[in-house]
Amino acid sequence: MKNIKNYDAPKYSSEEYKLIQDGVYEYIDGSEKIFVTSLSFEQEPELGEGEDPTDISQDPLEDLLDEYTCYISDFYDDLNSRSESVCYQEFASTEMEDIVNLRGIIGKHVYCKFDEEGFVDLVIE
Numbered sequence: 001m002k003n004i005k006n007y008d009a010p011k012y013s014s015e016e017y018k019l020i021q022d023g024v025y026e027y028i029d030g031s032e033k034i035f036v037t038s039l040s041f042e043q044e045p046e047l048g049e050g051e052d053p054t055d056i057s058q059d060p061l062e063d064l065l066d067e068y069t070c071y072i073s074d075f076y077d078d079l080n081s082r083s084e085s086v087c088y089q090e091f092a093s094t095e096m097e098d099i100v101n102l103r104g105i106i107g108k109h110v111y112c113k114f115d116e117e118g119f120v121d122l123v124i125e
Helices: 058-067 077-082 096-105
Strands: 002-006 018-021 024-029 032-042 071-074 086-093 110-114 120-124
Touching: 024 096, 032 071, 032 096, 058 071, 058 110, 058 120, 077 086, 086 096
Parallel strands: none
Antiparallel strands: 002 032, 018 024, 024 032, 032 086, 071 086, 110 120
């Protein structure tokens, strides 16, 4: 993943969402507070990631979700299907800190690297 940027989704302008801090929004799902942020990025096929924004690779995405204890809450199918290279995803967590920490990848290069034993290491640089 490269060229990771904040994506300010138009839906965040609705009354359902409350801006908590730069790029982090809160909304209520039933009785639970959910914190969300949206990011755009480009995949790197040369590193084993997908080539098409409608087919977002599980690596390093799944590793990011595990690392920051969050989940994907919106796939922005319409944006991804119209784009040739930029992917859009909304990330969510019940803990604001998880989303704040995840936003630390903005502007960084994120990818998976296999170590000598064949295990995958998440690299954020």
